[in-house]
Amino acid sequence: MxxxxxxNIIFAFYLSGEGISLLLPFSFPGxxxxxxxxxxxxxxxxxxxxxxxxxxxxxxKYMAFFFIPAGVSIISSYGLIEAQxxxxxxxxxxxxxxxxxxxxxxxxxxxxxxxxx
Amino acid sequence: MIELLSNPxxxxxxxxxxxxxxxxxxxxxxxxxxxxxxxxxxLIIILLQGLNIPYEAYKQGADLVHNFLGPxxxxxxxxxxxxxxxxxxxxxxxxxGTFAGSFSxxxxxxxxxxxxxxxxxxIHSLMPKSVTTxxxxxxxxxxxxxxxxxxxxxxxxxxxxxxxxPMVFKIFKINSPIAQGVALGTxxxxxxxxxxxxxxxxxxxxxxxxxxxxxxxxxxxxxxxSSIVFS
Numbered sequence: 001m002x003x004x005x006x007x008n009i010i011f012a013f014y015l016s017g018e019g020i021s022l023l024l025p026f027s028f029p030g031x032x033x034x035x036x037x038x039x040x041x042x043x044x045x046x047x048x049x050x051x052x053x054x055x056x057x058x059x060x061k062y063m064a065f066f067f068i069p070a071g072v073s074i075i076s077s078y079g080l081i082e083a084q085x086x087x088x089x090x091x092x093x094x095x096x097x098x099x100x101x102x103x104x105x106x107x108x109x110x111x112x113x114x115x116x117x
Numbered sequence: 118m119i120e121l122l123s124n125p126x127x128x129x130x131x132x133x134x135x136x137x138x139x140x141x142x143x144x145x146x147x148x149x150x151x152x153x154x155x156x157x158x159x160l161i162i163i164l165l166q167g168l169n170i171p172y173e174a175y176k177q178g179a180d181l182v183h184n185f186l187g188p189x190x191x192x193x194x195x196x197x198x199x200x201x202x203x204x205x206x207x208x209x210x211x212x213x214g215t216f217a218g219s220f221s222x223x224x225x226x227x228x229x230x231x232x233x234x235x236x237x238x239x240i241h242s243l244m245p246k247s248v249t250t251x252x253x254x255x256x257x258x259x260x261x262x263x264x265x266x267x268x269x270x271x272x273x274x275x276x277x278x279x280x281x282x283p284m285v286f287k288i289f290k291i292n293s294p295i296a297q298g299v300a301l302g303t304x305x306x307x308x309x310x311x312x313x314x315x316x317x318x319x320x321x322x323x324x325x326x327x328x329x330x331x332x333x334x335x336x337x338x339x340x341x342x343s344s345i346v347f348s
Binding site for chain 2: 010011013014017018026027028029030031032034035036037038039042043049052053055056059060062063064065066067068069070071072073074075076077080081084087088089090091092093094095096097098099100101102103104105106107108110111112114
């Protein structure tokens, strides 16, 4: 019954988020609205971590499993991608180095400035 | 035969059996470089193509798994909540870092993609590459990208980020564990966080909370960008 109860809670937050997303004048993922609702509920103590802990630990540990179908969907557009593979990989490598350096340097600077004060 | 393959349980079973095999293999082999996700995707593609199974037949059952991504996005609130004290302690550095990091991810793909001569469709598919997968899929949908390409680019970026991190930190002299954690989580999401926990606990915690934060902030940038491009 614990699993049923925790699933019900998680689905309720998700569907509430999707519901609110439908009412918005622009497109914004319902899952993210659900995330903010759940975070608020935890912060306001309407919900306790133990109420969802069992399932949330499971889903976070095996989260990547749920990405498999989306990854497999690449076969329906493989022909399109094949010809562009070099520029795609080049963009990914350079951009990853850039983002890592920018984020690290900014946070490093801010943290050291605070420690210096 | 096609009737059996069109049964939704077929796609569900194929996903489950490939996934459980590679996660089991990773568990017993301790090779952290094995990406069970990437290996599962590759094996399923090989099986579908080798046995001439139509993708549509697989998709019926696979969608049962895929539809859990929405609820999983909601669950990302839990690590964010668990690490709220670490977050509050360094809030300025973390917010500015994830804000700038997610912007530089989108901006660098936009610029590099144009330099490499990629079409808008590809650039939009690669833009969510640093965003954690459940949120990245929403990002790809908003940008009208190729979702399969977005997923694969997210996984490659994660592996690449974890791999190059020690070199980048050394070259740019990024030595605070907080900065290393935020950089890993913002750039390489869950896979980067695994690497961050190898460095130190605080580095891992910082990385873990940066995933959700960078994901949320990226969506704001992407909604803003798409309202300009698609209007």
